[in-house]
Amino acid sequence: MTAHNELRLLPWSGPDGKPCYLSTDDRDGYMSRLADNIESAQLGMAAGLLEQAQEVLDDSDAEPEELRLLAAELAGALGDALRVATSRGGRLR
Numbered sequence: 156m157t158a159h160n161e162l163r164l165l166p167w168s169g170p171d172g173k174p175c176y177l178s179t180d181d182r183d184g185y186m187s188r189l190a191d192n193i194e195s196a197q198l199g200m201a202a203g204l205l206e207q208a209q210e211v212l213d214d215s216d217a218e219p220e221e222l223r224l225l226a227a228e229l230a231g232a233l234g235d236a237l238r239v240a241t242s243r244g245g246r247l248r
Contacts, residue, residue: 164242166193166235174238194239201232 162176165186169175177186211217211225 197235
């Protein structure tokens with residue numbers, strides 16, 4: 156197994172909102188592949204949301220409710236992307 160400082164931060168939180176970690180040496184194991192796939196989906200959704208955000212921001216008739224929803228979705232996507240970056244950065248060491 157990996158040392159405590161080599162735990163992989165997973166791209167989801169536990170039921171209480173705390174981070175989840177994976178301790179394994181098997182980068183091709185089921186949980187590692189699942190985490191890789193979820194990270195990929197999160198980054199893909201963030202890219203799509205960024206395109207949508209540009210369209211909304213270019214629309215001078217955008218409603219305040221639409222802008223608030225967009226801001227909330229962007230904040231969530233940014234949080235996901237930051238978690239992915241943290242996880243991947245931790246595995247570079």
